[in-house]
Amino acid sequence: MSPVTPEMVLQRLRQLLPASKLRHIDFQFARLIADLCRDMPSRGDAELVLAACWTSALLGKGHVCLPLTQPTAPRLLDLGDDEIEPLLAELAPPEKWPELWRQHPLVGHPVAGVQDDDSGTEQWPLQLWQGRLYLSRYYRFEAQVARCLLRLAARQVAVSARVQDSMQRLFAIDSAAVWASLQQQRSGPHFDALRFASQYLDLVAAPSVETEALCQGLTHAASEAELAQLLAALPARARRNDQHLAVATALSRALAVISGGPGTGKTTTVAKLLALLVEQGLEQGQVPVIRMVAPTGKAAARLGESLGRALGSLALPDDVRAAMPTTAGTLHRLLGVIPGQLQFRHHAGNPLHLDILVVDEASMVDLPLMARLLVALPEQARLILLGDKDQLASVEAGSVLGDICSVLREGVSPQQAARLGQQTGYQLTPGHERGSPLRDSLCLLRKSWRFTADSGIGLLAAACNQGQAEGLAQLWAQGLSDIELQPWSQGAYRQLIESVVQGYRQYLLAVQQGRPADNVFFYFNQFQLLCALRDGPFGVIGLNARIEQALAAAGLIRPEHDWYAGRPVMITQNDHALGVYNGDIGVCLPDAQGRLRVWFEQTMEKTDSNRAKSLLPSRLPAHETVYAMTIHKSQGSEFDRVIMVLPEQLSPLLTRELIYTGLTRAKQKLTLYTDPALLAQAIRRRTERHSGLSLRFL
């Protein structure tokens, strides 16, 4: 047995508390384990007390488990050698801990299989699985998520011939639209026929005599009829439309996970998919109950609007259109929050009433919430998860979408490739015969419809995603009009503040002119300052204070009191009674009597219209001024213009996923304040999230 006792470990851990290297809750959990160990001493007690504390501390940083195969915890918890080495030196090495705990009364050893019932795990506070230590609750969440997803993925659904035909029609090349784009592009200075064919005709075939002829035809076609002839001769096997494949996948499976970057058509794809599912339902005499949700109110409102737009552009039969959803809500509201309780109104014993559930911005959904959602799905339901796998993982523990999408690299099964080939006509390259059962439910949309091939934001996002630091440098040098780099030279900070004042000018003029709240929001949503950090002069707290001063000096606001007309705030705590949630944005405006109230944009689920609602400032739960917003909080939102600020010094928070998420919030113009060398370093670092979820999909 180790000469170190649990008490000695606790003593050492207590010394880490003042430096905030551990949270009190982590220490208390270690103490609980030490108390339990005292009652029934066993091999590896001291190691277990330390590991329990680390597992809890890592959970606070978003990791679902403590991996014991690599000495990761001290690094992830930012513990210096002198803080932990002396203690570790006297304990058995972490890779030996699983062996030490083989008979430990506080550690459960579930036998892999996600199919197994995990209900027996309550009797141990900790679980050891595949070299990973879990708090039992999180082990169960992970096992539940895997089990539910695998069950959904295994369920295949027959697609009627009529719906197949409708799908082909929805994805047929629209020669009139292609002709319009062709004429427009050919009138530009740099018409590239091959690029055009890839964007508008989904051409994927390698250059050949046929593609050469197609390009010649595109360059010289003199009429829409001539183009239509050319298109009729284009074989489906030379094309691949990822949106079409996503719909074909989702029609025939109870689970579809559709990942794509900004503007790749996730909503457009779902609009077509839902239309086909409704058509199938009508054919079978039952209109399906469809619910659409997102993790935040803002993301839900955006989903509702985009879906409305996408449906508007589709030619649909009246009965199909009438059955389509028109609003989206939040996940919490769908599940039914019970004030003061962790449990939702809907759970396995009281499942949701729906046939089809669409979850947008799925990357923001953490492991516990995903588990609660999945167990609450009724037996016959279909689930469609939408998101961008490359974005930041959820604020709370887990990286569910990322873990699911890790299976993408396997490619689809040969059977699925054949099935999809039959349904769409495209020629697909299958993966190996053996692979995860989840892989045939995954779809990746690669082509952006928002960013053209020469859009700076699109190119920057791609370079960032591939960690191409050199590529970034070349991009800045090209002088692209929609991206701008501002290194931290002398005077840059002052210039930043001036640009932000300029960015909010229109919004604050609308406030001064007494425009209605909805109109004020229109201007507020056009521009946003995003920061990587909270603290320091480059963080939201420092910048909000400086911006407030500068706006006052410019005569745009009068911040004589805490509350003033034009103050934008972000709610930082849920208040279910008031119906405002963490992340909601409000702006302070006078009402008809001149009293200041804080107005919130409404998602349509809360009211019958999209009009703003207001609350007295004194009633708001915790909130903060939001001229500057953290990139984390900006997930699920997009703005025409974004200024993004990175600090002068590298921080553990600066990772590829953070930068990618921030810069893809911008739709038209991005200005980035950063030292280029720091940016290059940041995009080479990946966010680490330890979990065992992807292992469970094997």
Ligand SMILES: Nc1ncnc2c1ncn2[C@@H]1O[C@H](COP(=O)(O)OP(=O)(O)OP(=O)(O)O)[C@@H](O)[C@H]1O
């Ligand atoms: N196949 C397509 N052909 C032409 N335009 C398309 C196609 N797919 C999407 N678009 C257009 O691209 C834009 C973005 O599409 P959509 O909103 O569906 O993407 P998204 O991935 O949901 O975007 P976001 O990143 O905002 O969530 C829309 O204007 C849409 O009309």
